[in-house]
Amino acid sequence: MTKPSEIKLLGAPASPFVNRVQFVLNLKSIEYEFIHENLASKSELLLTSNPVYTKVPVLFHGNKTPIPESLIIIEYLDEIEPDVHRILPTDPSHRAENRFWANYIDTKFFPLYEELRMTPDKEGKEAIKKQIIEVSQLLEDTFVKFSNGKPYFGGDDVGYLDVVLGCFLAWTKFVEKHNDMKVFDEVRTPKLVEWVKRIWSHEAIKIDVPSNETLVSFYMMLQIHKPPRAA
Amino acid sequence: MAMSNVVLLNSWASVFGMRVKIALAEKGVEYEYKEEDLSNKSSLLLKMNPVHKAIPVLIHNGKPICESNIIVQYVDDAWNKSPSLLPSDPYLKAQARFWADFVDEKMYAKKIWTTKGDEQEIAKKEYIDLLKVLEGQLGDKPYLTGDSFGYADISLIPFSCWFYALETIGNMSIEKECPKLVAWVKRCKERESVSKSLADSHKMYEFALQLQKKYGL
Numbered sequence: 431m432t433k434p435s436e437i438k439l440l441g442a443p444a445s446p447f448v449n450r451v452q453f454v455l456n457l458k459s460i461e462y463e464f465i466h467e468n469l470a471s472k473s474e475l476l477l478t479s480n481p482v483y484t485k486v487p488v489l490f491h492g493n494k495t496p497i498p499e500s501l502i503i504i505e506y507l508d509e510i511e512p513d514v515h516r517i518l519p520t521d522p523s524h525r526a527e528n529r530f531w532a533n534y535i536d537t538k539f540f541p542l543y544e545e546l547r548m549t550p551d552k553e554g555k556e557a558i559k560k561q562i563i564e565v566s567q568l569l570e571d572t573f574v575k576f577s578n579g580k581p582y583f584g585g586d587d588v589g590y591l592d593v594v595l596g597c598f599l600a601w602t603k604f605v606e607k608h609n610d611m612k613v614f615d616e617v618r619t620p621k622l623v624e625w626v627k628r629i630w631s632h633e634a635i636k637i638d639v640p641s642n643e644t645l646v647s648f649y650m651m652l653q654i655h656k657p658p659r660a661a
Numbered sequence: 662m663a664m665s666n667v668v669l670l671n672s673w674a675s676v677f678g679m680r681v682k683i684a685l686a687e688k689g690v691e692y693e694y695k696e697e698d699l700s701n702k703s704s705l706l707l708k709m710n711p712v713h714k715a716i717p718v719l720i721h722n723g724k725p726i727c728e729s730n731i732i733v734q735y736v737d738d739a740w741n742k743s744p745s746l747l748p749s750d751p752y753l754k755a756q757a758r759f760w761a762d763f764v765d766e767k768m769y770a771k772k773i774w775t776t777k778g779d780e781q782e783i784a785k786k787e788y789i790d791l792l793k794v795l796e797g798q799l800g801d802k803p804y805l806t807g808d809s810f811g812y813a814d815i816s817l818i819p820f821s822c823w824f825y826a827l828e829t830i831g832n833m834s835i836e837k838e839c840p841k842l843v844a845w846v847k848r849c850k851e852r853e854s855v856s857k858s859l860a861d862s863h864k865m866y867e868f869a870l871q872l873q874k875k876y877g878l
Contacts (some may be wrong), residue, residue, distance in 0.1 A: 506752070510751050526726045529734070530727055530860070570838050
Protein backbone atom coordinates (compact mmCIF):
# COMPACT_ATOMS: atom_id res chain seq x y z
CA MET A 431 0.00 0.00 0.00
CA THR A 432 1.45 3.36 -1.03
CA LYS A 433 2.07 5.50 2.04
CA PRO A 434 0.47 8.93 2.11
CA SER A 435 2.82 11.88 1.42
CA GLU A 436 5.05 9.52 -0.53
CA ILE A 437 3.22 10.72 -3.62
CA LYS A 438 3.19 14.32 -4.77
CA LEU A 439 1.43 15.66 -7.83
CA LEU A 440 2.61 18.88 -9.47
CA GLY A 441 -0.24 20.41 -11.37
CA ALA A 442 -2.72 23.15 -12.13
CA PRO A 443 -6.40 22.58 -11.23
CA ALA A 444 -7.52 23.85 -14.64
CA SER A 445 -5.48 21.25 -16.51
CA PRO A 446 -7.60 18.29 -17.61
CA PHE A 447 -4.45 16.18 -17.84
CA VAL A 448 -3.81 16.87 -14.15
CA ASN A 449 -7.47 16.20 -13.33
CA ARG A 450 -7.39 12.76 -14.91
CA VAL A 451 -4.44 11.77 -12.70
CA GLN A 452 -6.34 13.11 -9.68
CA PHE A 453 -9.35 10.97 -10.61
CA VAL A 454 -7.15 7.86 -10.69
CA LEU A 455 -5.48 8.72 -7.37
CA ASN A 456 -8.97 9.13 -5.87
CA LEU A 457 -10.27 5.87 -7.36
CA LYS A 458 -7.29 4.03 -5.94
CA SER A 459 -7.58 5.80 -2.56
CA ILE A 460 -3.98 6.98 -2.85
CA GLU A 461 -3.33 9.98 -0.65
CA TYR A 462 -1.07 12.58 -2.15
CA GLU A 463 0.14 16.13 -1.80
CA PHE A 464 -0.93 18.52 -4.54
CA ILE A 465 1.69 21.08 -5.48
CA HIS A 466 0.11 24.01 -7.24
CA GLU A 467 1.90 25.16 -10.40
CA ASN A 468 1.40 28.58 -12.00
CA LEU A 469 1.59 27.86 -15.71
CA ALA A 470 1.90 31.57 -16.54
CA SER A 471 5.21 31.63 -14.70
CA LYS A 472 6.73 28.16 -14.58
CA SER A 473 8.49 27.19 -11.37
CA GLU A 474 12.02 25.88 -10.95
CA LEU A 475 10.47 22.63 -9.76
CA LEU A 476 8.56 22.16 -13.02
CA LEU A 477 11.50 23.16 -15.19
CA THR A 478 13.82 20.70 -13.45
CA SER A 479 11.37 17.85 -12.97
CA ASN A 480 10.11 17.89 -16.56
CA PRO A 481 12.87 19.56 -18.56
CA VAL A 482 11.82 17.87 -21.81
CA TYR A 483 8.26 19.25 -21.99
CA THR A 484 7.94 21.65 -18.98
CA LYS A 485 4.31 20.59 -18.64
CA VAL A 486 2.04 19.37 -15.87
CA PRO A 487 1.15 16.88 -14.49
CA VAL A 488 4.37 15.54 -12.97
CA LEU A 489 4.22 12.76 -10.39
CA PHE A 490 6.80 12.46 -7.64
CA HIS A 491 7.03 9.11 -5.84
CA GLY A 492 9.51 9.12 -2.97
CA ASN A 493 13.02 9.75 -4.23
CA LYS A 494 12.51 8.45 -7.71
CA THR A 495 13.00 10.64 -10.78
CA PRO A 496 9.70 12.40 -11.50
CA ILE A 497 7.23 10.92 -13.99
CA PRO A 498 5.55 13.29 -16.47
CA GLU A 499 2.78 12.65 -19.02
CA SER A 500 -0.69 11.87 -17.66
CA LEU A 501 -1.23 8.57 -19.48
CA ILE A 502 2.17 7.28 -18.39
CA ILE A 503 1.42 8.33 -14.80
CA ILE A 504 -1.95 6.53 -14.90
CA GLU A 505 -0.38 3.27 -16.10
CA TYR A 506 2.30 3.61 -13.41
CA LEU A 507 -0.33 4.08 -10.68
CA ASP A 508 -2.26 1.10 -12.05
CA GLU A 509 0.88 -1.00 -11.81
CA ILE A 510 1.87 0.01 -8.27
CA GLU A 511 -1.68 -0.42 -6.90
CA PRO A 512 -3.15 -3.07 -9.19
CA ASP A 513 -5.58 -4.47 -6.62
CA VAL A 514 -7.41 -1.25 -5.83
CA HIS A 515 -9.80 -0.21 -8.62
CA ARG A 516 -7.95 -1.52 -11.65
CA ILE A 517 -8.01 1.14 -14.38
CA LEU A 518 -6.87 -0.73 -17.49
CA PRO A 519 -8.20 -4.20 -18.33
CA THR A 520 -5.82 -7.15 -18.12
CA ASP A 521 -6.63 -8.65 -21.52
CA PRO A 522 -3.93 -7.58 -24.06
CA SER A 523 -6.30 -6.73 -26.92
CA HIS A 524 -8.62 -4.72 -24.65
CA ARG A 525 -5.61 -2.84 -23.31
CA ALA A 526 -4.55 -2.05 -26.87
CA GLU A 527 -8.06 -0.82 -27.75
CA ASN A 528 -8.19 1.39 -24.67
CA ARG A 529 -4.77 2.87 -25.44
CA PHE A 530 -5.77 3.45 -29.06
CA TRP A 531 -8.81 5.53 -28.06
CA ALA A 532 -6.87 7.43 -25.39
CA ASN A 533 -4.39 8.39 -28.09
CA TYR A 534 -7.28 9.40 -30.37
CA ILE A 535 -8.95 11.51 -27.67
CA ASP A 536 -5.69 13.28 -26.84
CA THR A 537 -4.58 13.89 -30.43
CA LYS A 538 -7.84 14.27 -32.38
CA PHE A 539 -10.48 15.46 -29.92
CA PHE A 540 -9.17 17.77 -27.22
CA PRO A 541 -6.75 19.74 -29.47
CA LEU A 542 -9.81 20.90 -31.44
CA TYR A 543 -10.84 23.07 -28.46
CA GLU A 544 -7.53 24.93 -28.55
CA GLU A 545 -7.75 25.14 -32.34
CA LEU A 546 -11.20 26.69 -31.94
CA ARG A 547 -9.80 29.28 -29.53
CA MET A 548 -6.85 30.07 -31.79
CA THR A 549 -8.89 30.44 -34.99
CA PRO A 550 -9.89 34.07 -35.46
CA ASP A 551 -12.49 33.98 -38.23
CA LYS A 552 -16.09 32.79 -38.10
CA GLU A 553 -15.76 30.49 -41.12
CA GLY A 554 -12.69 28.82 -39.64
CA LYS A 555 -14.46 28.34 -36.33
CA GLU A 556 -17.50 26.78 -38.01
CA ALA A 557 -15.25 24.27 -39.77
CA ILE A 558 -13.67 23.24 -36.46
CA LYS A 559 -17.04 23.02 -34.74
CA LYS A 560 -18.08 20.63 -37.51
CA GLN A 561 -15.01 18.48 -36.83
CA ILE A 562 -15.81 18.45 -33.10
CA ILE A 563 -19.33 17.20 -33.87
CA GLU A 564 -17.96 14.43 -36.13
CA VAL A 565 -15.48 13.32 -33.49
CA SER A 566 -18.15 13.32 -30.78
CA GLN A 567 -20.18 10.97 -32.97
CA LEU A 568 -17.26 8.59 -33.21
CA LEU A 569 -16.86 8.76 -29.43
CA GLU A 570 -20.55 7.90 -29.00
CA ASP A 571 -20.05 4.77 -31.14
CA THR A 572 -16.96 3.91 -29.12
CA PHE A 573 -18.89 4.31 -25.86
CA VAL A 574 -21.62 1.99 -27.10
CA LYS A 575 -19.02 -0.62 -28.06
CA PHE A 576 -16.94 -0.40 -24.89
CA SER A 577 -19.79 -0.08 -22.37
CA ASN A 578 -21.79 -2.90 -23.94
CA GLY A 579 -24.95 -1.79 -22.17
CA LYS A 580 -23.22 -0.93 -18.89
CA PRO A 581 -22.93 2.56 -17.39
CA TYR A 582 -19.25 3.32 -18.13
CA PHE A 583 -16.60 2.79 -20.81
CA GLY A 584 -14.99 0.57 -18.19
CA GLY A 585 -18.22 -1.40 -17.67
CA ASP A 586 -19.78 -1.44 -14.22
CA ASP A 587 -17.49 1.24 -12.87
CA VAL A 588 -15.14 3.96 -14.07
CA GLY A 589 -12.23 2.71 -16.17
CA TYR A 590 -9.43 4.07 -18.31
CA LEU A 591 -11.44 5.80 -21.01
CA ASP A 592 -13.88 7.19 -18.46
CA VAL A 593 -11.02 9.16 -16.86
CA VAL A 594 -9.29 9.87 -20.17
CA LEU A 595 -12.40 11.47 -21.68
CA GLY A 596 -14.08 12.45 -18.41
CA CYS A 597 -11.35 14.94 -17.56
CA PHE A 598 -12.34 17.08 -20.57
CA LEU A 599 -15.96 17.57 -19.50
CA ALA A 600 -15.47 20.84 -17.60
CA TRP A 601 -13.72 22.39 -20.61
CA THR A 602 -16.40 20.92 -22.87
CA LYS A 603 -19.07 22.80 -20.93
CA PHE A 604 -16.95 25.96 -21.16
CA VAL A 605 -16.42 25.59 -24.93
CA GLU A 606 -20.13 24.88 -25.48
CA LYS A 607 -21.11 28.05 -23.64
CA HIS A 608 -18.57 30.29 -25.35
CA ASN A 609 -19.16 28.97 -28.83
CA ASP A 610 -22.90 28.47 -28.72
CA MET A 611 -22.69 24.80 -29.56
CA LYS A 612 -23.38 21.41 -28.06
CA VAL A 613 -20.56 18.87 -28.21
CA PHE A 614 -22.68 16.08 -26.73
CA ASP A 615 -26.44 16.25 -27.23
CA GLU A 616 -29.48 14.08 -26.60
CA VAL A 617 -30.19 13.45 -30.29
CA ARG A 618 -26.70 12.80 -31.71
CA THR A 619 -24.93 11.32 -28.69
CA PRO A 620 -27.62 10.19 -26.23
CA LYS A 621 -25.52 7.58 -24.44
CA LEU A 622 -22.67 10.01 -23.83
CA VAL A 623 -25.11 12.61 -22.47
CA GLU A 624 -26.22 10.08 -19.84
CA TRP A 625 -22.61 9.11 -19.21
CA VAL A 626 -21.65 12.75 -18.63
CA LYS A 627 -24.25 13.03 -15.84
CA ARG A 628 -22.98 9.81 -14.30
CA ILE A 629 -19.35 10.91 -14.38
CA TRP A 630 -20.18 14.28 -12.90
CA SER A 631 -21.82 12.70 -9.90
CA HIS A 632 -19.18 10.01 -9.34
CA GLU A 633 -17.58 10.25 -5.88
CA ALA A 634 -14.00 10.02 -7.08
CA ILE A 635 -14.42 12.49 -9.89
CA LYS A 636 -16.70 15.31 -8.79
CA ILE A 637 -14.34 16.47 -6.04
CA ASP A 638 -11.62 17.40 -8.53
CA VAL A 639 -13.63 18.86 -11.39
CA PRO A 640 -12.47 22.49 -11.68
CA SER A 641 -15.01 25.27 -11.19
CA ASN A 642 -16.05 27.56 -14.01
CA GLU A 643 -14.15 30.40 -12.28
CA THR A 644 -10.94 28.36 -12.41
CA LEU A 645 -11.43 27.74 -16.12
CA VAL A 646 -12.26 31.38 -16.84
CA SER A 647 -8.99 32.52 -15.15
CA PHE A 648 -7.04 29.94 -17.07
CA TYR A 649 -8.71 30.91 -20.34
CA MET A 650 -7.87 34.58 -19.78
CA MET A 651 -4.25 33.60 -19.11
CA LEU A 652 -4.16 31.64 -22.37
CA GLN A 653 -5.64 34.54 -24.31
CA ILE A 654 -2.74 36.69 -23.11
CA HIS A 655 0.12 34.21 -23.29
CA LYS A 656 -1.00 32.42 -26.46
CA PRO A 657 -3.28 34.88 -28.23
CA PRO A 658 -5.47 33.72 -31.10
CA ARG A 659 -3.97 33.95 -34.58
CA ALA A 660 -4.37 37.24 -36.40
CA ALA A 661 -7.37 37.30 -38.73
CA MET B 662 -1.41 -19.76 -26.55
CA ALA B 663 -1.50 -20.98 -30.13
CA MET B 664 0.31 -18.63 -32.47
CA SER B 665 -2.32 -18.66 -35.14
CA ASN B 666 -3.26 -16.11 -37.72
CA VAL B 667 -0.92 -13.14 -37.32
CA VAL B 668 -0.94 -10.67 -40.20
CA LEU B 669 1.00 -7.43 -40.54
CA LEU B 670 -0.25 -4.75 -42.93
CA ASN B 671 2.67 -2.47 -43.64
CA SER B 672 4.64 -0.40 -46.11
CA TRP B 673 8.36 -1.16 -46.45
CA ALA B 674 9.49 2.45 -45.92
CA SER B 675 7.48 3.04 -42.74
CA VAL B 676 9.64 3.50 -39.64
CA PHE B 677 6.51 2.72 -37.61
CA GLY B 678 6.08 -0.60 -39.38
CA MET B 679 9.72 -1.43 -38.65
CA ARG B 680 9.02 -1.11 -34.92
CA VAL B 681 6.40 -3.84 -35.19
CA LYS B 682 8.65 -6.07 -37.30
CA ILE B 683 11.38 -5.79 -34.67
CA ALA B 684 8.96 -6.62 -31.84
CA LEU B 685 7.57 -9.67 -33.65
CA ALA B 686 11.10 -10.85 -34.48
CA GLU B 687 12.24 -10.41 -30.87
CA LYS B 688 9.40 -12.68 -29.78
CA GLY B 689 9.93 -15.17 -32.58
CA VAL B 690 6.39 -14.74 -33.86
CA GLU B 691 5.68 -16.04 -37.35
CA TYR B 692 3.34 -13.89 -39.36
CA GLU B 693 2.02 -13.15 -42.79
CA TYR B 694 3.31 -9.89 -44.24
CA LYS B 695 1.16 -7.81 -46.57
CA GLU B 696 2.72 -4.84 -48.34
CA GLU B 697 0.21 -1.99 -48.76
CA ASP B 698 0.23 0.44 -51.65
CA LEU B 699 -0.56 3.62 -49.74
CA SER B 700 -1.78 5.35 -52.90
CA ASN B 701 -4.34 2.56 -53.31
CA LYS B 702 -5.24 1.27 -49.86
CA SER B 703 -6.68 -2.21 -49.65
CA SER B 704 -10.20 -2.83 -48.44
CA LEU B 705 -8.66 -4.94 -45.66
CA LEU B 706 -6.67 -1.95 -44.39
CA LEU B 707 -9.69 0.35 -44.56
CA LYS B 708 -11.76 -2.21 -42.68
CA MET B 709 -9.10 -2.90 -40.04
CA ASN B 710 -8.16 0.74 -39.41
CA PRO B 711 -11.21 2.83 -40.36
CA VAL B 712 -10.26 5.67 -38.01
CA HIS B 713 -6.79 6.46 -39.35
CA LYS B 714 -6.56 4.30 -42.50
CA ALA B 715 -2.85 3.97 -41.77
CA ILE B 716 -0.24 1.26 -41.45
CA PRO B 717 1.09 -0.58 -39.58
CA VAL B 718 -1.87 -2.71 -38.51
CA LEU B 719 -1.39 -6.02 -36.75
CA ILE B 720 -4.26 -8.45 -37.19
CA HIS B 721 -4.22 -11.20 -34.56
CA ASN B 722 -6.91 -13.86 -34.76
CA GLY B 723 -8.95 -11.45 -36.87
CA LYS B 724 -8.71 -8.52 -34.43
CA PRO B 725 -6.86 -5.40 -35.55
CA ILE B 726 -4.39 -3.51 -33.38
CA CYS B 727 -3.32 -0.07 -34.63
CA GLU B 728 -0.67 2.53 -33.77
CA SER B 729 2.87 1.17 -33.75
CA ASN B 730 3.82 1.83 -30.10
CA ILE B 731 0.49 0.35 -29.01
CA ILE B 732 1.12 -2.69 -31.24
CA VAL B 733 4.59 -3.20 -29.72
CA GLN B 734 3.10 -3.14 -26.21
CA TYR B 735 0.41 -5.56 -27.37
CA VAL B 736 3.04 -7.94 -28.78
CA ASP B 737 4.82 -7.86 -25.41
CA ASP B 738 1.53 -8.55 -23.56
CA ALA B 739 0.13 -11.19 -25.90
CA TRP B 740 3.38 -13.17 -26.32
CA ASN B 741 4.17 -13.01 -22.66
CA LYS B 742 7.55 -14.79 -22.81
CA SER B 743 11.20 -13.91 -22.98
CA PRO B 744 12.51 -11.50 -24.03
CA SER B 745 10.36 -8.88 -22.32
CA LEU B 746 10.20 -5.74 -24.40
CA LEU B 747 9.20 -3.62 -21.43
CA PRO B 748 10.84 -3.79 -18.01
CA SER B 749 8.79 -5.48 -15.29
CA ASP B 750 9.50 -2.70 -12.78
CA PRO B 751 6.66 -0.13 -13.02
CA TYR B 752 9.02 2.78 -12.63
CA LEU B 753 11.43 1.64 -15.38
CA LYS B 754 8.41 0.83 -17.52
CA ALA B 755 7.22 4.45 -17.12
CA GLN B 756 10.65 5.67 -18.23
CA ALA B 757 10.60 3.40 -21.29
CA ARG B 758 7.11 4.67 -22.19
CA PHE B 759 8.20 8.28 -21.76
CA TRP B 760 11.08 7.94 -24.22
CA ALA B 761 9.06 5.95 -26.74
CA ASP B 762 6.38 8.68 -26.63
CA PHE B 763 9.06 11.36 -26.92
CA VAL B 764 10.24 9.83 -30.19
CA ASP B 765 6.66 9.95 -31.50
CA GLU B 766 6.17 13.55 -30.36
CA LYS B 767 9.44 15.01 -31.51
CA MET B 768 11.14 13.05 -34.29
CA TYR B 769 10.61 15.22 -37.32
CA ALA B 770 13.16 15.50 -40.09
CA LYS B 771 10.99 16.32 -43.09
CA LYS B 772 12.17 19.91 -43.42
CA ILE B 773 15.74 18.71 -43.87
CA TRP B 774 14.80 17.18 -47.22
CA THR B 775 11.96 19.49 -48.22
CA THR B 776 13.65 22.86 -47.70
CA LYS B 777 16.84 24.67 -48.62
CA GLY B 778 18.97 27.55 -47.36
CA ASP B 779 18.21 29.08 -43.95
CA GLU B 780 15.09 27.01 -43.40
CA GLN B 781 17.06 23.83 -43.98
CA GLU B 782 19.84 24.97 -41.62
CA ILE B 783 17.30 25.57 -38.86
CA ALA B 784 15.75 22.16 -39.49
CA LYS B 785 19.17 20.49 -39.32
CA LYS B 786 20.02 22.20 -36.04
CA GLU B 787 16.67 21.27 -34.49
CA TYR B 788 17.11 17.66 -35.53
CA ILE B 789 20.62 17.44 -34.09
CA ASP B 790 19.44 19.09 -30.85
CA LEU B 791 16.73 16.44 -30.65
CA LEU B 792 19.23 13.62 -31.20
CA LYS B 793 21.41 15.16 -28.49
CA VAL B 794 18.52 14.97 -26.00
CA LEU B 795 18.24 11.27 -26.81
CA GLU B 796 22.00 10.91 -26.56
CA GLY B 797 21.81 12.57 -23.15
CA GLN B 798 19.25 10.00 -22.04
CA LEU B 799 21.47 7.22 -23.38
CA GLY B 800 24.50 8.48 -21.45
CA ASP B 801 26.91 5.63 -20.89
CA LYS B 802 24.21 2.99 -20.88
CA PRO B 803 24.18 0.39 -23.65
CA TYR B 804 20.50 1.04 -24.38
CA LEU B 805 18.12 3.94 -23.87
CA THR B 806 16.67 2.79 -20.57
CA GLY B 807 19.31 0.43 -19.23
CA ASP B 808 21.20 -2.76 -19.92
CA SER B 809 18.56 -4.42 -22.04
CA PHE B 810 17.31 -3.64 -25.51
CA GLY B 811 13.63 -2.80 -25.29
CA TYR B 812 10.60 -0.68 -26.02
CA ALA B 813 12.27 2.75 -26.12
CA ASP B 814 15.07 1.44 -28.37
CA ILE B 815 12.51 -0.23 -30.65
CA SER B 816 10.67 3.08 -30.91
CA LEU B 817 13.75 5.01 -32.04
CA ILE B 818 16.00 2.63 -33.98
CA PRO B 819 13.97 2.60 -37.23
CA PHE B 820 14.62 6.33 -37.66
CA SER B 821 18.31 5.48 -38.14
CA CYS B 822 17.43 4.25 -41.67
CA TRP B 823 17.00 7.89 -42.57
CA PHE B 824 20.39 9.04 -41.30
CA TYR B 825 22.24 8.41 -44.56
CA ALA B 826 19.53 10.22 -46.58
CA LEU B 827 19.49 13.20 -44.19
CA GLU B 828 23.28 13.41 -44.11
CA THR B 829 23.56 13.31 -47.88
CA ILE B 830 20.68 15.67 -48.69
CA GLY B 831 21.39 17.95 -45.74
CA ASN B 832 25.17 17.84 -46.00
CA MET B 833 25.64 16.98 -42.34
CA SER B 834 27.33 14.33 -40.21
CA ILE B 835 25.21 12.74 -37.52
CA GLU B 836 28.13 10.60 -36.32
CA LYS B 837 30.25 13.71 -35.76
CA GLU B 838 27.52 15.44 -33.74
CA CYS B 839 26.19 12.40 -31.87
CA PRO B 840 28.85 9.68 -31.72
CA LYS B 841 27.33 7.84 -28.76
CA LEU B 842 23.95 7.65 -30.46
CA VAL B 843 25.53 6.32 -33.64
CA ALA B 844 27.38 3.72 -31.53
CA TRP B 845 24.00 2.75 -30.04
CA VAL B 846 22.60 2.38 -33.59
CA LYS B 847 25.43 -0.04 -34.45
CA ARG B 848 24.85 -1.95 -31.21
CA CYS B 849 21.13 -2.33 -31.93
CA LYS B 850 21.85 -3.46 -35.50
CA GLU B 851 23.91 -6.34 -34.11
CA ARG B 852 20.58 -7.86 -33.09
CA GLU B 853 19.12 -9.96 -35.88
CA SER B 854 15.61 -8.67 -35.12
CA VAL B 855 16.80 -5.15 -35.93
CA SER B 856 19.09 -5.84 -38.88
CA LYS B 857 16.39 -7.89 -40.59
CA SER B 858 13.63 -5.35 -39.93
CA LEU B 859 15.27 -2.07 -40.90
CA ALA B 860 15.05 -0.84 -44.46
CA ASP B 861 18.36 -0.40 -46.26
CA SER B 862 19.75 3.14 -45.81
CA HIS B 863 20.59 3.58 -49.46
CA LYS B 864 17.11 2.46 -50.46
CA MET B 865 15.70 5.08 -48.05
CA TYR B 866 17.90 7.71 -49.70
CA GLU B 867 16.51 6.82 -53.12
CA PHE B 868 13.02 6.88 -51.63
CA ALA B 869 13.70 10.38 -50.25
CA LEU B 870 14.87 11.53 -53.68
CA GLN B 871 11.70 10.14 -55.24
CA LEU B 872 9.60 11.94 -52.62
CA GLN B 873 11.45 15.18 -53.38
CA LYS B 874 10.61 14.75 -57.09
CA LYS B 875 7.00 14.00 -56.21
CA TYR B 876 6.80 17.20 -54.17
CA GLY B 877 8.41 19.11 -57.01
CA LEU B 878 11.53 19.95 -55.02
